[in-house]
Amino acid sequence: MAVTTYYLEMKSSDELIEKTESRGLVVQEAKIDEFRFNRFLYQLIGEQWDWTDKLSLSDEEWKAYVESPNVRTWVAYYDGAVAGYFELNAKESGDTEIAYFGLAPNFIGKGFGGYLLSQAISNAWDISSTKRVWVHTCSLDHASALSNYQARGLKMYKEETE
Template identity: 55%
Template sequence: MTLPDAEPLLTTWYLEMRDPAALDARPLPPTLAVAECEIPQFELNRFLYQLVGAQWQWTDKLEGDQQTWRALVESDAHRTFVAWHRGAVAGYFELYRPDGRNVEILYFGLAPGFIGMGFGGPLLSHALACAWAWPGCERVWVHTCSLDHPAALANYRSRGMTVYHEEVSGD
């Protein structure tokens, strides 16, 4: 008798940093430039989400309410940053602070072709520094899961973030 394949377990980790002094920063390499998109462009965020997230099965935003997503991107509580390497989009991150105190790294990642180049730690360091530089920030948090890049959780921890909650689903 053959048993049906079991659904794989999905683990989600929630991490936080409560003190900017905890940041173990890695400097941006000279060939990696990061710019904030000071003029919101929903279509750019959608493109970046697809570019970076396709390999990690980011699909929830593509299937959801596009007007709600647009409103989030265009709100004063949201900021988008793009990383460039030699003129190409190397990655991006989005910060979201709806309560004026807790900044979520809403999305973070590298574009295909830029993984393994040593950009992950420096870009995450920059994301954390930008979050802490946002006036009123008291805490930075993020969540990641077992579908993400195998080094994602270690990168968050290496930069000084700590796990405060873990969920396992799919059993």
């Protein structure tokens, strides 16, 4: 089966088309690094989309990744439950990647995705070194993923099919 990967970017914070209605979603940065929590979020959100690239990492590798000064994690809560999360990876080059982004299965289709993505992009631009925000998605992700990224102002700059 062919998989298409889409690469999108935003070169100015002025390009963000923000969705401001939270619908009760509370987004909070996890300021204390805990690799087990990041691993839980990765599995909770990614399982339905076959995220497998990090499943084989050892505890030490997870710890090194999460404790990197370039990686920051935000968690979305709804009525006290984990509703989603995103991780930002800010490089010295000024490129800040939305490395992981998604909603927990019980929260898909409830109108939270646009607001959460707005928060991800806004927080990426709040990192002082950011000159460009970028993300990639693929044809295995949720059917609305690409359109959500584009609706927030991200522009496609590359597409690959394997």
